[in-house]
Structure formats: structure tokens, C-alpha cells
Amino acid sequence: MEAIKKGATIQSLQIGMGIVDLIAKQGRPLKFSDIQDLTQITKSNLYKYLNTFTQLGILYRDKESGAYVLGSKLIEYGMIAADQENVVDRITPYLKEINERSLSTVLYSVWTHNGPMIVKEFNANQGYNIGAQMGTLLPLLSATGKVFTTFMDEQITREWKEKELKQTPLEKARQLEEECKLIREKEISFAREPLVSSVSSVSFPVFNYKKKLLGAVTIVGFSELIPHNEEEELSKYLMNISKEISGNFGYKPHVG
Structure with a gap:
């Protein structure tokens, strides 16, 4: 040749x-x-x-x-380049279980230079989709956005966060600051109708053994199906399964 x-x-x-x-x-x-x-x-x-x-x-x-x-092919290539393909394969059975338990769409998002992006969607009931799709970028005030701004390295998220905060009322920006403290403690975040009326979300982080954020699992659905706080039954289930998922990547949460 x-x-x-x-x-x-x-x-x-x-x-x-x-x-x-x-x-x-x-x-x-x-x-x-x-x-x-x-x-x-x-x-x-x-x-x-x-x-x-x-x-x-x-x-x-x-x-x-x-x-x-x-398109989705570039997302696929990007995930392989970032070693995310293996993560998605390993958490997909959990996404299926969460979908069955929550009766809502389940998403997995990873960080991109433009912000958190959906790279996997699971919704067994195809007629009941709330419009999220692979490749969608999620905003700062979404449950997913809150997970990334709380747990991702600030140097990585700074540009995205500054851009998003320019479009955020001052009061909501202050609320977010307080909310991030709770998210850091409880490792779960909530968003009431951030994008579409009557559609809300709850999200939790996926960590590796170094407590580095690999991505976020988010449950999106009609507001009456989505929990408001960590005391609700579905929230407790999600907090438990989040530890199980991150445990697959070597993460050991602190006790007490």
C-alpha cells in the first residue's frame, strides 16, 4: 500500500x-x-x-x-472518547428499574462544554414521553443542572454557570446557592416545573471511587408523580439506588 x-x-x-x-x-x-x-x-x-x-x-x-x-452518532463517539460508554451500559438496568418504579421518563446526562447533555433516555411507555431526547442540553435550574453545578469542578462549569446566571433572576440565583448546600449534603436535587408547566424533575449524582461526578440520573414526569423533597417514599428509594449505582464504580459514601 x-x-x-x-x-x-x-x-x-x-x-x-x-x-x-x-x-x-x-x-x-x-x-x-x-x-x-x-x-x-x-x-x-x-x-x-x-x-x-x-x-x-x-x-x-x-x-x-x-x-x-x-446528532446521536457524535454523542456516541464523545462518550467512547470520555470512557462513558461503559458507564451507560452498567447503569441501564437501573434506569429500567427506576422507570418501572417511578412511571416516568428516566435520563442519564453527562458533562459537555455546553453544559449537561442527555446521552441516554429510558421510557418503556413510549406514548407517555415528556419531550426529553438524546442530545438535549439541560439548564442550570433543572434538577440535572443543579447536580452538575453542585458536584462538578467549579473551574469546568464556571463559563456555563455564568452564562446561565445572566438569564436567572437574582432571587432564584440566591435560592440556588442555598439549595446547592442541601444537595451536597443529601445527594439529591429537585426542580418544580423548570422548563414546561406541570412537568417536574428529581436528579441524583453518579460518582466513581474518587467521588468524581460521572453523570446524573434524572426522573422527569408530570408534577404529581415527582417528589418535592427527600422525605417522600420515591425520594428515599432514589437515594438508596443512587448509592448502589455509584457503588458499582467504587464510591463509598461517608457514614454519619
């Missing part, structure tokens, strides 16, 4: 990855016209690139808005 020349590149691949990189860095869904304005690629060529990436799962096109975001 002929040796690859040093510095030899495939221009069309560079252009294609440039489009993906641009969508990633914008940090928001982009319509065809937005991408064309930013890249100046001809419409016919851009359509071919976007269509190819969508078919491969590199990009995802929302059917209603027509906007493009990063």
Missing part, C-alpha cells in the same frame, strides 16, 4: 467537518439559511453535506423547525 503523504488532506472532508464544528461552536440549533450565511457554501453543495451528515447520524434535523444540531 502506498504510504500516505505527509500533510495530504481531503478538502471535502475538511469542509464537511468545518460545518460540523461551526454547528457545535454556535451552541444552538441552526437553520439551513443560518449555516449558509456562516459558511458561504453554495446551497446545492451545502444541502449534500447536511443531508449526508444527517443520514450518518452526525447531525440531527428537527422535523418541525428544520434546524440542525449535533
